[in-house]
Amino acid sequence: MNxxxxxxxxxxxxxxxxxxxxxKTALRxxxxxxxxxxxxxxxxxxxxxxxxNEIQFCQTCHNISDQLVxxxxxxxxxxxxxxxxxxxxxxxxxxxxTNQYNGLYHVLGGLISPMDGIGPSDLEIDTLVERLKNExxxxxxxxxxxxxxxxxxxxxxxxxxxxxxxxxxxxxxxxAFGGELEYVDELTLGRSIATRVPYENSLSG
Amino acid sequence: MNxxxxxxxxxxxxxxxxxxxxxKTALRxxxxxxxxxxxxxxxxxxxxxxxxNEIQFCQTCHNISDQLVxxxxxxxxxxxxxxxxxxxxxxxxxxxxTNQYNGLYHVLGGLISPMDGIGPSDLEIDTLVERLKNExxxxxxxxxxxxxxxxxxxxxxxxxxxxxxxxxxxxxxxxAFGGELEYVDELTLGRSIATRVPYENSLSG
Numbered sequence: 001m002n003x004x005x006x007x008x009x010x011x012x013x014x015x016x017x018x019x020x021x022x023x024k025t026a027l028r029x030x031x032x033x034x035x036x037x038x039x040x041x042x043x044x045x046x047x048x049x050x051x052x053n054e055i056q057f058c059q060t061c062h063n064i065s066d067q068l069v070x071x072x073x074x075x076x077x078x079x080x081x082x083x084x085x086x087x088x089x090x091x092x093x094x095x096x097x098t099n100q101y102n103g104l105y106h107v108l109g110g111l112i113s114p115m116d117g118i119g120p121s122d123l124e125i126d127t128l129v130e131r132l133k134n135e136x137x138x139x140x141x142x143x144x145x146x147x148x149x150x151x152x153x154x155x156x157x158x159x160x161x162x163x164x165x166x167x168x169x170x171x172x173x174x175x176a177f178g179g180e181l182e183y184v185d186e187l188t189l190g191r192s193i194a195t196r197v198p199y200e201n202s203l204s205g
Numbered sequence: 206m207n208x209x210x211x212x213x214x215x216x217x218x219x220x221x222x223x224x225x226x227x228x229k230t231a232l233r234x235x236x237x238x239x240x241x242x243x244x245x246x247x248x249x250x251x252x253x254x255x256x257x258n259e260i261q262f263c264q265t266c267h268n269i270s271d272q273l274v275x276x277x278x279x280x281x282x283x284x285x286x287x288x289x290x291x292x293x294x295x296x297x298x299x300x301x302x303t304n305q306y307n308g309l310y311h312v313l314g315g316l317i318s319p320m321d322g323i324g325p326s327d328l329e330i331d332t333l334v335e336r337l338k339n340e341x342x343x344x345x346x347x348x349x350x351x352x353x354x355x356x357x358x359x360x361x362x363x364x365x366x367x368x369x370x371x372x373x374x375x376x377x378x379x380x381a382f383g384g385e386l387e388y389v390d391e392l393t394l395g396r397s398i399a400t401r402v403p404y405e406n407s408l409s410g
Contacts, residue, residue: 041257
């Protein structure tokens with residue numbers, strides 16, 4: 001592209017680095033910002049730089065937080081005997097939105113993925129084991145993606161947690177609510193038949 | 206959404222204001238930025254704030270520029286008797302990329318659109334008329350979108366330019382190169398039959 005201004009070119013180049021944003025989209029976003037008030041645009045750029053420079057991660061669960069200990073970890077009403085292990089903060093938000101969970105979390109910060117060079121030492125796994133030693137945890141729930149990386153991580157974590165004699169569970173897999181059988185993939189349908197549950201159990205929750 | 210951090214929420218809110226970016230996309234972009242180096246993120250936010258605070262518009266053609274007079278307007282090799290009237294800087298880039306045009310530009314900054322409350326006085330129309338008085342312009346080419354707003358703007362401009370005895374033209378409309386007849390809409394096809402050109406003319410350019 002032939003940019004008429006270096007400032008414009010720089011801003012487009014920066015936006016193009018974002019995931020899923022190509023040069024044309026970047027240019028559209030930048031031209032949109034150019035049409036806004038200076039105060040608005042400064043608010044935008046301040047929000048971005050403040051985010052990166054001032055954000056903290058909870059010392060206990062490693063979720064994104066404004067304080068040293070996050071709101072969930074410091075809430076007195078939460079069930080401290082339950083820890084839900086998730087990949088990142090988006091998953092915490094997803095589980096919180098269900099209003100079905102009242103325990104604590106542990107954010108790994110990723111999944112084990114040898115292809116991407118991510119091993120157990122890159123994740124918050126040692127700190128999870130530390131928590132099991134120091135806190136009175138009865139159950140650990142793995143709420144990880146149903147992918148190769150998720151399964152690998154669960155397999156590894158399960159081995160690491162064995163010595164501590166804690167109930168370990170994973171969230172249920174099967175067909176989604178509202179899912180029509182003919183559109184469900186074979187693997188999911190096959191597994192959901194193999195792991196069928198008594199009718200009475202399926203009604204709870 | 207339940208955000209675990211005010212800083213995160215603010216940044217997501219700012220990104221959500223961008224056109225075509227919803228809350229989920231905004232969160233994805235913000236989490237991506239969080240994983241980058243501080244220097245990278247500061248580069249991003251600086252590029253945005255510098256853009257809005259330091260950018261200039263060419264005094265002559267009103268295109269985005271780093272100087273008071275843009276590179277195109279100050280280039281000695283350009284044909285100063287031709288002015289191509291476009292909506293915004295993206296259109297300048299599009300015409301420049303064709304390598305088929307060697308004249309000057311005039312950027313209106315929008316199109317007349319009563320529905321959006323944009324009238325002739327909101328656009329750089331008076332400055333275009335000024336240029337015709339002061340510069341030796343022989344032809345004005347309208348390269349505006351083939352929409353209701355584009356047509357309205359051309360209609361208005363044509364009336365304003367009448368007194369100056371200048372050749373006024375619009376870019377050709379018709380089926381695109383590589384376009385298959387069966388997929389062309391009726392309006393375009395009908396008009397392209399009505400405004401057919403002698404075969405010899407269609408070969409030039």
